[in-house]
Amino acid sequence: MSGDDRQNEEDRQKELAREHKERQAQRAAAQTAKARRNTFIGAGVAVVVVAGGVFAATTLVNRDTPSEVAAKSSASPSASTSAFPSETPSAKTGPVTCTYKRDNSVPNKFVGLPGKKPDMKLKKMTMVTNRGTVVVDLMTDAAPCSINSLRYLAKKKFYTNMKCHRLVTPDVAAGAHMLQCGDPLAKADGKNPTDGQGTAGYVYADENADIPISKGVVFMTQPSEAAGQNNSQFAISLSDYNAQIGAGYNVIGMVSEGMDMLLGLATSGKDLIVNQADIMGDGGTTVPKKPVIIKSITFK
Numbered sequence: 001m002s003g004d005d006r007q008n009e010e011d012r013q014k015e016l017a018r019e020h021k022e023r024q025a026q027r028a029a030a031q032t033a034k035a036r037r038n039t040f041i042g043a044g045v046a047v048v049v050v051a052g053g054v055f056a057a058t059t060l061v062n063r064d065t066p067s068e069v070a071a072k073s074s075a076s077p078s079a080s081t082s083a084f085p086s087e088t089p090s091a092k093t094g095p096v097t098c099t100y101k102r103d104n105s106v107p108n109k110f111v112g113l114p115g116k117k118p119d120m121k122l123k124k125m126t127m128v129t130n131r132g133t134v135v136v137d138l139m140t141d142a143a144p145c146s147i148n149s150l151r152y153l154a155k156k157k158f159y160t161n162m163k164c165h166r167l168v169t170p171d172v173a174a175g176a177h178m179l180q181c182g183d184p185l186a187k188a189d190g191k192n193p194t195d196g197q198g199t200a201g202y203v204y205a206d207e208n209a210d211i212p213i214s215k216g217v218v219f220m221t222q223p224s225e226a227a228g229q230n231n232s233q234f235a236i237s238l239s240d241y242n243a244q245i246g247a248g249y250n251v252i253g254m255v256s257e258g259m260d261m262l263l264g265l266a267t268s269g270k271d272l273i274v275n276q277a278d279i280m281g282d283g284g285t286t287v288p289k290k291p292v293i294i295k296s297i298t299f300k
Contacts (some may be wrong), residue, residue, distance in 0.1 A: 100145075
């Protein structure tokens, strides 16, 4: 092999090594982003056989340590909030038509499909629970179909006497601090392996999904890495720990009353029951020792 050939071969090997290193870096970045998004849960992520039945596996947790999460979050939460996030999108213009698609892929309680024409004048949602009342200032112009779905289900008493199936504090699931509700089949006893899987039996498209999940944000949950799979489940962000995950979930509004009550539901993992039987087997599903039960949800 001539000197020129040897030099060309060395240059080629260096180029291959550089490309390999770049691919490794890209894969690492993608895995980190996916891990952060997987902090939240929805319905229908993967199919798992449990106790002879097929259910959707949804409980996914961030693998960052609590100290790493604390370093990423610099905001100090206040007692309550009524201001919308700074990234509020423009209101939808013209007539709005909503489309809801029947979905039997996960356990559900079907009470019909919402109407196609949302009420664009709705301003507030009030959720009365056994622990206190939460008032949400709605972003109806930006999330009309999400709010239309919630209102329809509320009128059908879908949420009446429903137990919220998941409460997370940062010391339990690093990077997550939220209350999640909306599974009509949940027992919220820390024992039921399929808590968090139930829906209203239909799905609908994404909207208003460009807002980071900061403290006080109320949003619809759906499977990690999914799109257009919104259902009956929703969550309330209890601090800015969740903001690191970025956007990607339908935001319906901001808590304007009741944040102090929500923060008092659990101050740490000692106030929670860890569901050791959850279908992902990683202890990602936690519920408060004293259940949070929705008595009613109303809109005006």
